[in-house]
Amino acid sequence: MRITFPHLGNAYIAVESLLRGLGHEPVTPPLTNRQTLERGSFHSPAEMCLPFKISLGNMLEGIDLGAESVLMIGGWGPCRLGYYGEIQRLLLEALGKEVEFITLEVPRGNYSRYMVHLQKLTGSTKFDHLRSGASLSWAKLNALEELEILALQTRPREKKRGATTGYLQYQLEQLRAAETVQEVEEILSTASRGFLRLRAREQNRPLRLGVVGEIYTVMDPFSNLRLEERLGYLGVEVVRTISLAEWVKNHIFKKALGLYSLAPLRRLAAGYLRGFIGGHGLESIARSVDLARKNLDGVVHVLPLSCMPEIVARGILPRVSRDHGIPVLSLMVDEHTGEGGFQTRLEAFVDMVQRRVGRLGK
Amino acid sequence: MGSKSKPVYLGVDVGSVSTNFVLLDAEAAGASVVWKKYLRTQGAPLVALKTGLAHMAQEGSWRIVGVGATGSGRELAGVVLGADVVKNEITAHATAALSYDSNVSTILEIGGQDSKLIILRDGVVVDFAMNTVCAAGTGSFLDQQAHRLGIPIDEFGQVALRSTSPVRIAGRCTVFAESDMVHKQQLGVDIADIVAGLCQAMVRNFLSSLAKGKELLPTVFFQGGVAANAGMRRFFEETLAQPIYIPEHYDVMGAIGIALLAAEALAEGHKPTRFLGLESVLRSEVAAQVYECQRCPNACEISEIWRDGTFLASWGARCGRQGRADQTS
Numbered sequence: 001m002r003i004t005f006p007h008l009g010n011a012y013i014a015v016e017s018l019l020r021g022l023g024h025e026p027v028t029p030p031l032t033n034r035q036t037l038e039r040g041s042f043h044s045p046a047e048m049c050l051p052f053k054i055s056l057g058n059m060l061e062g063i064d065l066g067a068e069s070v071l072m073i074g075g076w077g078p079c080r081l082g083y084y085g086e087i088q089r090l091l092l093e094a095l096g097k098e099v100e101f102i103t104l105e106v107p108r109g110n111y112s113r114y115m116v117h118l119q120k121l122t123g124s125t126k127f128d129h130l131r132s133g134a135s136l137s138w139a140k141l142n143a144l145e146e147l148e149i150l151a152l153q154t155r156p157r158e159k160k161r162g163a164t165t166g167y168l169q170y171q172l173e174q175l176r177a178a179e180t181v182q183e184v185e186e187i188l189s190t191a192s193r194g195f196l197r198l199r200a201r202e203q204n205r206p207l208r209l210g211v212v213g214e215i216y217t218v219m220d221p222f223s224n225l226r227l228e229e230r231l232g233y234l235g236v237e238v239v240r241t242i243s244l245a246e247w248v249k250n251h252i253f254k255k256a257l258g259l260y261s262l263a264p265l266r267r268l269a270a271g272y273l274r275g276f277i278g279g280h281g282l283e284s285i286a287r288s289v290d291l292a293r294k295n296l297d298g299v300v301h302v303l304p305l306s307c308m309p310e311i312v313a314r315g316i317l318p319r320v321s322r323d324h325g326i327p328v329l330s331l332m333v334d335e336h337t338g339e340g341g342f343q344t345r346l347e348a349f350v351d352m353v354q355r356r357v358g359r360l361g362k
Numbered sequence: 363m364g365s366k367s368k369p370v371y372l373g374v375d376v377g378s379v380s381t382n383f384v385l386l387d388a389e390a391a392g393a394s395v396v397w398k399k400y401l402r403t404q405g406a407p408l409v410a411l412k413t414g415l416a417h418m419a420q421e422g423s424w425r426i427v428g429v430g431a432t433g434s435g436r437e438l439a440g441v442v443l444g445a446d447v448v449k450n451e452i453t454a455h456a457t458a459a460l461s462y463d464s465n466v467s468t469i470l471e472i473g474g475q476d477s478k479l480i481i482l483r484d485g486v487v488v489d490f491a492m493n494t495v496c497a498a499g500t501g502s503f504l505d506q507q508a509h510r511l512g513i514p515i516d517e518f519g520q521v522a523l524r525s526t527s528p529v530r531i532a533g534r535c536t537v538f539a540e541s542d543m544v545h546k547q548q549l550g551v552d553i554a555d556i557v558a559g560l561c562q563a564m565v566r567n568f569l570s571s572l573a574k575g576k577e578l579l580p581t582v583f584f585q586g587g588v589a590a591n592a593g594m595r596r597f598f599e600e601t602l603a604q605p606i607y608i609p610e611h612y613d614v615m616g617a618i619g620i621a622l623l624a625a626e627a628l629a630e631g632h633k634p635t636r637f638l639g640l641e642s643v644l645r646s647e648v649a650a651q652v653y654e655c656q657r658c659p660n661a662c663e664i665s666e667i668w669r670d671g672t673f674l675a676s677w678g679a680r681c682g683r684q685g686r687a688d689q690t691s
Binding site: 030031033034035315318327340341343344345347348349351352355356359 | 434449450451452453476486487488489490492575576658659660661
């Protein structure tokens with residue numbers, strides 16, 4: 001099948017390998033751009049969140065390229081993501097797009113439905129083939145996140161402005177083309193040396209800010225107006241608290257096997273939030289506490305407009321900030337977010353943290 | 363004003379509604395304003411910049427030893443002038459207020475198209491909130507309503523003070539506020555009571571959208587163009603139940619702050635200014651060009667600045683490209 005799927009940062013590199021391993025032809029939509037967003041927003045109910053609109057735009061652009069099927073993730077719980085796939089399926093149907101819609105989700109009882117969707121994907125692929133595709137995809141997912149993290153560490157220290165972003169782009173293209181796990185490993189080892197060469201020799205310790213929030217807007221640079229890059233150029237080393245590989249491990253494998261536990265997060269969030277409120281709400285609180293304990297200089301919290309779990313988290317974060325003495329900036333994004341105000345807030349926050357760090361004599 | 367060339371720091375705040383200039387005496391400690399200008403940007407920041415500098419050259423003889431640029435047009439102004447420091451307006455406003463009173467704990471700032479709340483403790487910014495999305499609670503909206511009611515904007519506050527029983531205006535949204543005001547007018551409510559009601563609504567809106575969960579401790583400063591409105595000041599005082607201070611140069615505090623930051627940075631680095639010189643800025647032809655880059659699907663909106671046909675700078679490219687991007691290839 002020719003299958004398209006919504007973007008999430010650079011995850012397409014891993015998804016392509018997975019689909020190929022399953023014997024399908026991946027139809028990767030163009031990288032999310034303003035047109036994607038405009039088209040997605042146009043066909044979406046206005047009150048939907050930014051991830052919904054962008055992913056619908058991606059699907060439409062993938063269908064333009066000749067996709068017969070759409071792959072989407074689902075889920076259950078208080079976050080609305082769980083039913084996004086279903087609404088998007090109906091919207092595409094109403095637009096007269098004749099595509100098969102495959103929603104992957106961790107089953108909650110209804111295993112037979114899960115298997116039907118899974119079977120659509122696996123079809124008659126030989127197990128060996130499937131296994132090598134899956135392991136290549138897994139290697140790529142881990143590698144691309146590692147490359148991105150190397151870039152986050154390099155950017156505030158780079159000799160030439162923009163060099164890190166360019167080099168990351170180049171290595172991601174190499175990674176996309178890689179056909180074996182060994183190639184992936186070679187790319188990683190070349191890149192880790194390459195990134196080091198971009199660093200200036202003498203430098204002050206850059207500020208370190210952790211990023212928490214709703215997973216999509218944290219991980220997708222288009223949706224967060226390239227937050228990580230902007231911070232990097234302001235001399236900040238961004239510390240990620242969310243990893244897609246981690247998410248897949250926890251929510252696809254561990255959850256399916258009943259091994260995933262919220263206990264460590266609950267312990268961190270103790271006194272603020274007792275349990276799961278959907279999406280990454282609990283995680284945003286827990287990770288912020290964790291970042292404060294790890295002595296980071298500040299926290300940036302990203303959320304889409306109208307995201308319930310993160311709005312709850314946003315209400316709690318000022319208390320975490322006061323109790324733990326760590327500055328927190330909450331940034332809400334939607335299709336109307338103005339770049340000017342966004343950048344001004346970031347700059348002011350970095351200035352504020354800088355002065356604070358200077359005063360504390362860290 | 364100095365007749366001989368006086369050493370001064372220039373601060374420029376290019377906002378969406380106004381472009382403000384100040385010159386600070388470089389030989390005095392703190393912020394000693396020797397000249398200031400408040401101009402309407404009118405959508406043409408480059409023109410406003412030049413006009414301001416032309417006024418400056420006419421009204422005195424200065425030796426500019428440092429330049430700072432702030433406001434939403436700070437990048438542009440920074441390139442055109444050769445600024446030593448380019449910084450956001452929140453930091454600039456806080457710096458200016460602190461130079462007047464090191465005990466400032468709260469700054470209310472209402473400008474033309476945005477409003478800010480800055481929280482400080484012990485002379486350091488610890489929190490801030492900024493409203494850039496909603497026009498309710500900004501100067502532009504007051505401007506527009508003053509115009510509609512036929513009251514000059516500088517008398518708007520005085521009219522509000524005449525009110526004995528302000529009416530309640532729905533201030534959440536400019537559209538609703540306006541229709542509510544029209545409704546009250548048709549009921550025959552006194553103009554002063556309506557104007558006062560509008561000011562109250564703006565104060566309510568400011569506090570509910572920016573101040574939630576924040577402690578507004580004294581000393582409280584009120585700055586930005588809207589601080590000229592005595593009605594706004596009174597209602598802030600009533601609502602917060604504490605005195606509100608309006609600094610002498612409330613309308614150009616951003617420019618003062620950025621001039622101070624330029625002075626600080628130059629003193630720290632023992633560097634001469636990068637300012638291009640009044641003559642050269644006034645003589646040169648600067649043009650901006652905005653287009654969509656076609657190199658990749660990102661389709662970034664690129665802004666380029668050219669001076670006398672020479673490429674100066676560009677921004678907006680997601681790929682980190684800073685040089686001249688080719689439009690077609």
